[in-house]
Amino acid sequence: QSALTQPASVSGSPGQSITISCTGTSSDIGNYNLVSWYQQLPGIAPKLMIFEVNKRPSGVSIRFSGSKSGNTASLTISGLQAEDEADYYCCSFAGSSTYVVFGGGTKLTVL
């Protein structure tokens, strides 16, 4: 069982916006602004999409945005495109004993 809780699946139509939630605790998401999101296409290594809750690495589309409230982080994808269909994983720093925890992943289907 993963430390962070994500919905198993979400779906949306092209052009729509979707949000994926990631729920942790006061020991991880709630205590640190060190949340990241990864996109994993089938058979390919994960790609960093968001870091420090809401920052995008160079080259990542502005359609991807992140936020956090309390113990829950969220990834929003606007203007859905077919190429966004992938698994998405959240990740958080969890202190100097546990270090890094991941969510179980959310499969995004573009209808």
Add this chain to the structure above:
Amino acid sequence: QVQLQESGPGLVKPSETLSLTCTVSGGSINSYYWSWIRQPAGKGLEWIGRIYASGLTNYNPSLKSRVSMSIDASTNQFSLKLTSVTAADTALYYCAREYCSGGRCYFWYFDLWGRGTLVTVSS
């Protein structure tokens, strides 16, 4: 362009030691943290641990008693050893680099990954 490549046996017997190496090409292994992350088939990601060029390490507490990492700047490689493996250790093992940009490093984010190497634990 910096690339990572995992290598090692694809099959390990139960109770034996899993040993993997990650080769960094196209750039220096210095000044970065390097991690190992694994993914069982059809499941999520699990961070195993990380090592800095100086040899400083941090390990996932759930694996700490069985994990060790080392680094060799002369060969631009770092390695993972996981002892006393069981079927639960069967997974795709990735090596990854923590994110640095504009002269600043942002710890605990992984921006460069290898392709992964599948390790199966079976007799």
